[in-house]
Amino acid sequence: MLRNVVVIAQDGVAPFELGVLCEVFGIDRSEEGCPVYDFAVCAATPGRVRTKVGYDLFVEHGLDRTEQADLIAIPAAGEHDEDVVTDPAILAALRAAEARGAWIMSVCTGAFTLARAGLLDGRRCTSHWKYTDRLRRLHPEALVEPDVLYVEDRRVITSAGTASGIDACLHLVRLEDGTRVANAIARRMVVPPHREGGQAQYIAxxxxxxxxxxxxxxxxxxxxxxxxxxxxxxxxxxxxxxxxxxxxxxxxxxxxxxxxxxxxxxxxxxxxxxxxxxxxxxxxxxxxxxxxxxxxxxxxxxxxxxxxxxxxxxxxxxxxxx
Incomplete structure (x- = not known):
């Protein structure tokens, strides 16, 4: 079961992709029989984090918050992967989480951060369709699948552009907490519990x-x-x-x-x-x-x-x- 969920925000973070993760995992829906996730947004250095659209976030937690997380999620940041300079401490936190068996997820171009950490080498993965060729070129060991909404491979989930992060989140909730919980979250978000994405998924x-x-x-x-x-x-x-x-x-x-x-x-x-x-x-x-x-x-x-x-x-x- 998922209970401890952490999102890492980098400079240039995309508000929508960040918001998807906050919406799925950060809201108390216990009155509908859903689990309450111990949710936090963290950063390599706590304090101000610039968003992609020009306003700042104040992030209270540092990367020590990832050490017990069941899921660490990376939303998109910047317009292109070259725009993001990933702090080495973030890469180290991701590698440590993967080594202890935590779930790792990226939304949109967050996949490039996972690739920099070496987590996509030999793994099936995806990203926004505009950037899958670049992901394949920069990280040739990654097994990039450009035509899917998301891919799960050995506890690492990568999703395509923007709203496909919702599909990936609901997929993980379904795997860990069951169909009823995933459907309840989907209803509250007024989204379908599943959109066909070419993967064999446990869906409602x-x-x-x-x-x-x-x-x-x-x-x-x-x-x-x-x-x-x-x-x-x-x-x-x-x-x-x-x-x-x-x-x-x-x-x-x-x-x-x-x-x-x-x-x-x-x-x-x-x-x-x-x-x-x-x-x-x-x-x-x-x-x-x-x-x-x-x-x-x-x-x-x-x-x-x-x-x-x-x-x-x-x-x-x-x-x-x-």
């Missing part, structure tokens, strides 16, 4: 936001009908479109096919049932629309890299494993 059931009301109604109906054996003809009829027009519009609105969308939603519903109920696996398969446990296992393994039984052992250790 998001609903893509289409651009027109007819498709919104159809997607809601589909989500409420996951247990049914839906066909494209049925979906098109519900949307008052021809099957061909529906398939084309669906792809435009969601970025995927009706079949892939349904399968993904069914896997996510199965996750929820595995976490929050003790229903046998074959019942989970039926209620999530897969019909048989073997079919659920096939799709779950392909999308999540683990079996339904092992997922339940991880996230619901008292649950049934039948």
């Amino acid at each position: 059931r998001p609903l893509p936001e289409p651009t027109d009301n007819p498709m919104r109604v159809t997607l809601t109906w589909m989500e409420q009908s996951l247990a049914l054996d839906l066909t494209v003809d049925q979906m098109a009829e519900q949307a008052h479109m021809s099957p061909r027009t529906f398939a084309r519009r669906f792809q435009q609105e969601t970025g995927t096919t009706p079949y892939e969308w349904l399968t993904t939603q069914r896997v996510l519903l199965a996750q929820e049932l595995l976490e929050e109920t003790d229903l046998p696996i074959d019942v989970v398969a039926e209620r999530s629309g897969f019909g048989a446990a073997a079919t659920l296992r096939h799709h779950f393994l392909r999308r999540r890299g683990t079996t339904p039984q092992n997922y339940r052992k991880t996230f619901c250790p008292k649950g049934a494993t039948a």
Whole structure:
């Protein structure tokens, strides 16, 4: 579980990226059943830290605050990585945290600080799309993936530009504190609990936001009908479109096919049932629309890299494993 969270602010820190970390980990949401994180912002030298947009922060804590942290996060700083001169003490604190098994996270170009500390050598990582080529060029040992929202590799999480830091934070919360906590934080922040980013993530059931009301109604109906054996003809009829027009519009609105969308939603519903109920696996398969446990296992393994039984052992250790 995460309990002690520290953000390191460097000169030129980006307020939004810093704010993402403060919003997720720095607000008391105990009335909603969420843990209260022991949260602090620190700096190499306590005192004034200049932001990217011209105003100053007053940072009370020094790097000694990182020594017991479960998570150390580095927000973006400066317009380009060359603009940031990283204090060697920050690099040393990051290396020490990684050596003792703490989580390390960067938001946007904060990845360059992790790279300077050597933490991305041999690790999959990402940054803002404008800077992934530079990250690869300056740090050739880093395994840069430019087309994802975030990457997790051996307790180091790097995220792409700006708002993808929210996705990375919610992913980590979900891993450490479970789906219910991550969803509660997402609801309070008025953001989806997950946006597709090409990674096998433990996620709750998001609903893509289409651009027109007819498709919104159809997607809601589909989500409420996951247990049914839906066909494209049925979906098109519900949307008052021809099957061909529906398939084309669906792809435009969601970025995927009706079949892939349904399968993904069914896997996510199965996750929820595995976490929050003790229903046998074959019942989970039926209620999530897969019909048989073997079919659920096939799709779950392909999308999540683990079996339904092992997922339940991880996230619901008292649950049934039948």
